[in-house]
Amino acid sequence: MALVKTTDMLAACLRGKYAVGAFNINGLDQPKALIAAAEKVGSPLIVVEPGVIEKYVDFEDFALVTRRAARDAGVPVSIHLSHGLSLEQCERAVLAGFTSVMYDGSKLPFEENIANTKKAVEFGHAHGVAVEGELGALGSSFVDITETMTDPEKAREFVERTGVDILAVSIGNSHGFYKGTPHLDFERLSEIRKAIEPFPCYLTLHGGSGISEEHFKRAIEEGITKVCIYTEMCSKGRERAIRWYGEHPDYTGNYDTCDMTAEILAGFVEYELRCTEMFMSAGRDEKLPDLLNAIPENTCPGPDFPSQPALNPNFRNEGKFWDKF
Numbered sequence: 462m463a464l465v466k467t468t469d470m471l472a473a474c475l476r477g478k479y480a481v482g483a484f485n486i487n488g489l490d491q492p493k494a495l496i497a498a499a500e501k502v503g504s505p506l507i508v509v510e511p512g513v514i515e516k517y518v519d520f521e522d523f524a525l526v527t528r529r530a531a532r533d534a535g536v537p538v539s540i541h542l543s544h545g546l547s548l549e550q551c552e553r554a555v556l557a558g559f560t561s562v563m564y565d566g567s568k569l570p571f572e573e574n575i576a577n578t579k580k581a582v583e584f585g586h587a588h589g590v591a592v593e594g595e596l597g598a599l600g601s602s603f604v605d606i607t608e609t610m611t612d613p614e615k616a617r618e619f620v621e622r623t624g625v626d627i628l629a630v631s632i633g634n635s636h637g638f639y640k641g642t643p644h645l646d647f648e649r650l651s652e653i654r655k656a657i658e659p660f661p662c663y664l665t666l667h668g669g670s671g672i673s674e675e676h677f678k679r680a681i682e683e684g685i686t687k688v689c690i691y692t693e694m695c696s697k698g699r700e701r702a703i704r705w706y707g708e709h710p711d712y713t714g715n716y717d718t719c720d721m722t723a724e725i726l727a728g729f730v731e732y733e734l735r736c737t738e739m740f741m742s743a744g745r746d747e748k749l750p751d752l753l754n755a756i757p758e759n760t761c762p763g764p765d766f767p768s769q770p771a772l773n774p775n776f777r778n779e780g781k782f783w784d785k786f
């Protein structure tokens with residue numbers, strides 16, 4: 462089915478009342494494994510590179526590998542940059558072939574966030590790429606900051622003035638592992654959705670690792686169509702690699718790193734498949750407009766029929782195509 466626009470995928474989610482997993486990668490073997498697993502359960506997916514990973518995984522390499530896998534995939538796939546660290550980084554991702562990018566100005570003052578996000582939107586839209594913005598700071602298990610939740614009225618103003626296609630909200634969600642049970646403010650989410658309803662903008666939930674199935678379903682009811690997943694996949698991969706080494710203490714072959722990589726991938730996929738159930742995206746691989754396999758315009762046309770010489774014996778061919786022969 463192949464590479465699709467992120468917004469086409471999110472529109473299908475909204476129509477069908479499910480969400481799609483936005484799975485973060487940090488290695489080039491992961492996109493193919495994630496796509497292959499999604500195919501098995503018929504789930505669309507977004508393959509994501511977070512901005513902080515660019516120093517490990519080159520954007521062009523990631524786009525090349527993922528677009529190639531998407532081209533042959535039996536499910537809709539889109540390619541996203543999460544938490545773009547700067548406008549320049551967003552531009553690099555757009556030019557590398559991502560189908561959507563996020564500019565994260567959530568830590569900036571409101572006006573500065575709007576001004577920068579607007580620039581990212583202008584650049585993205587000029588290249589047919591959807592843009593995500595974030596309003597309200599998320600919590601994090603790495604830095605103990607007080608959460609600043611998204612204000613619905615400010616969200617409306619942000620979406621209207623920037624023209625973002627996707628909005629990341631802060632409603633009690635947090636990056637990394639949660640300390641205790643996460644409490645999501647669904648009332649706030651509902652107010653945000655109502656506030657941005659006049660605009661073509663989808664809602665996304667970051668910090669998905671650790672949120673319960675029940676809460677995911679409630680969030681989807683309130684309009685969430687994209688859920689970011691990273692920490693739990695990495696954790697499962699790490700667990701499996703450690704277990705594998707424990708079970709093979711005397712292993713001295715040259716292929717142990719290959720086996721360990723396979724275990725890490727299996728861990729990523731294990732949680733991905735769980736997400737496709739929780740987000741109700743399994744079996745939702747409906748056909749969406751394909752960005753790669755569309756019939757290309759014929760740039761090298763043959764002669765018209767009936768041919769010009771047949772219609773006019775005095776016709777002199779001045780066309781470009783046949784002049785080469």
Ligand SMILES: [Zn+2]
Nearest residue numbers: 636667668689
């Ligand atoms: Zn995030």
